[in-house]
Amino acid sequence: MMKSDFSSRVFLAALLAASTMLTGCSEPSRLSVNGEVSIDGVPVEHGYVQFTPLTGTSGPTSGADIKKGAYQVASVRGLVQGRYRVEIQSWKRSGKVSVDPVTGENFQGGNLVQLLPAKYNKESELTMDIESGNRTFDFHLKP
Numbered sequence: 001m002m003k004s005d006f007s008s009r010v011f012l013a014a015l016l017a018a019s020t021m022l023t024g025c026s027e028p029s030r031l032s033v034n035g036e037v038s039i040d041g042v043p044v045e046h047g048y049v050q051f052t053p054l055t056g057t058s059g060p061t062s063g064a065d066i067k068k069g070a071y072q073v074a075s076v077r078g079l080v081q082g083r084y085r086v087e088i089q090s091w092k093r094s095g096k097v098s099v100d101p102v103t104g105e106n107f108q109g110g111n112l113v114q115l116l117p118a119k120y121n122k123e124s125e126l127t128m129d130i131e132s133g134n135r136t137f138d139f140h141l142k143p
Helices: 003-024
Strands: 033-039 046-053 062-067 070-073 082-089 091-093 097-099 106-108 112-114 127-130 139-141
Touching: 033 046, 082 139
Parallel strands: 033 139
Antiparallel strands: 033 070, 046 062, 046 082, 062 070, 082 127, 091 112, 097 106
């Protein structure tokens, strides 16, 4: 056997072993998720939905902006299969007129006020199960 033949075979064997190891250690596929969010039948105009993995789910925390009652998490930021806690937030400005400390001009502002009950965000008990099939999750909330 010639030396170059032996070197080629060693190289191919090493390449095959490396590709097998890399394939075996790959991360689970991230899945896109989408849906609608409404409260008392009215679409949530602006907000944020967050998905936090529960015990037994090794996936990342992810979320998406809610715009005109709809949200979409693209697969690049998606979730892996498993069970998630869901938090939904929607805010508006209190409408209080404030004074800019630099210019002295009035502007519409004020603090952000949470529009949804705590049972849908900081005290949320909402959950969902992500599977490879259905990945549309609508949340029709009650006040």
